[in-house]
Amino acid sequence: MQTFSCRCGNPLFFENTHCLGCRSEVGWCPTCANIVALETLPKGGYRCTHPGCATDLMKCHNYAFANVCNRMVVMNDGHADTLCDCCRYNAVIPDLAIEGNRARWAALEAAKRRLFHTLDVLGLPHGTHGDAIRVPLSFSFMADALPDQGLWRSTASQEKVYTGHANGHITINVKEADDVERERLRVDMNESHRTLIGHFRHEIGHYYWDLLVKARDEEACRRVFGDHHHPSYAEALEHYYQQGAPADWSIHFISAYAAMHPWEDFAETFAFYLDMVAVLDTAMHMGLSRAEYDGSLDGMLQAFHQVGMAVNELNRDMGLLDLAPGVMAPAVRDKLAYLHELIRNAPRSLEG
Ligand SMILES: [Zn+2]
Ligand SMILES: [Zn+2]
Ligand SMILES: [Zn+2]
Ligand SMILES: [Zn+2]
Incomplete structure (x- = not known):
């Protein structure tokens, strides 16, 4: 696995959800295939900060609601698939x-x-x-x-x-x-x-x-x-x-x-x-x-x-x-x- 780089210059790892340097939230951008710092958008959602990417993103449902994922999904007109390319399996x-x-x-x-x-x-x-x-x-x-709680029953x-x-x-x-x-x-x-x-x-x-x-x-x-x-x-x-x-x-x-x-x-x-x-x-x-x-x-x-x-x-x-x-x-x-x-x-x- 490679390591990635935050906009603050700190290294980011494949499992990260935050940058330990600047505290930015981070996630996997499916467009540029990188772990990237996330910029919060006024309309809701996030923007990839990887140079030259700038894709509008949303957190995978399992990232947003269960914190068991760190992947993003691409936002189209405010809508997105709710599960990322790994959680959808x-x-x-x-x-x-x-x-x-x-x-x-x-x-x-x-x-x-x-x-x-x-x-x-x-x-x-x-x-x-x-x-x-x-x-x-x-x-x-x-x-x-x-x-069950009952003593008579075993697995x-x-x-x-x-x-x-x-x-x-x-x-x-x-x-x-x-x-x-x-x-x-x-x-x-x-x-x-x-x-x-x-x-x-x-x-x-x-x-x-x-x-x-x-x-x-x-x-x-x-x-x-x-x-x-x-x-x-x-x-x-x-x-x-x-x-x-x-x-x-x-x-x-x-x-x-x-x-x-x-x-x-x-x-x-x-x-x-x-x-x-x-x-x-x-x-x-x-x-x-x-x-x-x-x-x-x-x-x-x-x-x-x-x-x-x-x-x-x-x-x-x-x-x-x-x-x-x-x-x-x-x-x-x-x-x-x-x-x-x-x-x-x-x-x-x-x-x-
Ligand atoms: Zn950072
Ligand atoms: Zn990107
Ligand atoms: Zn996911
Ligand atoms: Zn086997």
Whole structure:
């Protein structure tokens, strides 16, 4: 992610709603694609202060009324779409009557905005209901149903909300936005990383399988990731939760969970690819010359290794988790090569 600049000269960051220098309200202008200081207009609304832009804007409904967004929408004759280009993908939002949910929702939206930014860096197509896209994308942020006050009732399994993807609809359990809860799950499930943005990157991997691979490139995908129909997903899931990943998973997979089924392998590898793109994009904007590469996958892997090793050492200095794996298995590189081509050749729009 790049940093931006306020009219006062102070740096602005992707998540900002105010400038810490001049206290101006700031927001994302969709016209010039910048975080900008907002000038209040006498007629209501705001004007983008980015030099040469001056678009009249309104706050996204979720910015104005819930403060979980920092995006603006373009004002036309005083009217505007009420939701920004990220919030318009929401199908279900957290119940704000529950304490803590506004903060959880804000964390979810911040991760979602970063996700869309990376998709746009890559030029990947996406759209929601009403857009001309073969598989409309949408998000639901839901909590487990809580048991009633009555002591007789417990939370049945069907009331549990699983994070997952089905036909373009991504569900994220809002408890993933709780740091303590998420870290507990990470340790329980023996994962090297479990982050909110990581969930979005994994689930969007399933979305792009549906959009770009299903009935379009399944044969080539099968050759790289294995047969997604044998064993069935349900069989693979049961086997994984009984036996876990094979001991030698790291020779073949980016993560232990990827060993479960070719669809999970695809999503895990896709998430790792997005991790690399996001990290290298940020490192490049921060002026790290090690992050520059020629556009090839091997150039990208080399640059990510260089940046990753430096950040791993910085993290170890601070007692934090490693950012990048030390070694990349050849089998994982082949899967990334498939994704690299799939993403580079993806059409900008995919209609019905
Ligand atoms: Zn400022
Ligand atoms: Zn602008
Ligand atoms: Zn919004
Ligand atoms: Zn998955």
